Amino acid sequence: AWLDFEFTDFPNGQCYFGEFDPQDDQLCDRTGQTNQYVADYSGTLGFDYYATIGDNLQFRTTLDITFTDDFFTAQNNDPVTVQDAYAKVNLRLALAGIEDGWEVAILGRNLFDEITVPYTNPVPLARNFGANSHYAFIERGRSIALQAAFRF
DSSP states (O other): OBOOOOOSSOTTEEOOTTOOOTTOSSEEOOTTOOOTTOOSBEEEEEEEEEEEETTTEEEEEEEEEEEEOOEESSTTOOGGGEEOOEEEEEEEEEEEETTTOEEEEEEEESTTOOOOOOEEEEOTTGGGGTOOOEEEEOOOOOEEEEEEEEOO
């Protein structure tokens, strides 16, 4: 997906720490700027493949890639809160009995261990004491799992 967004009229935006505020009223004009979570492009590509092995086994694989351009993770457009563009790759490999109802799979999420920060915000009161501090949420890194299923 491609997204072209900017505020057409937003004179009362929140200022980030150290941003020049000409009226000194703690408000900054965001007209013509982008918003939090707005990446120019993002998307997901997926691929499934199934193959029969012998008379009663099936190999199944699923590969997907989720990607996004860089975006602000805080509502005040502070440059230190930009999440760089990234891609996350997930893979599932499975072996299943065609007629027996069982399946065993290995699952890898975020295989290349992309560490991403989806949300940040200034620490309350920190700017009153001259500090540019933020708190953030960090998404899970690489994870590997083993799945087993039996349908009866």
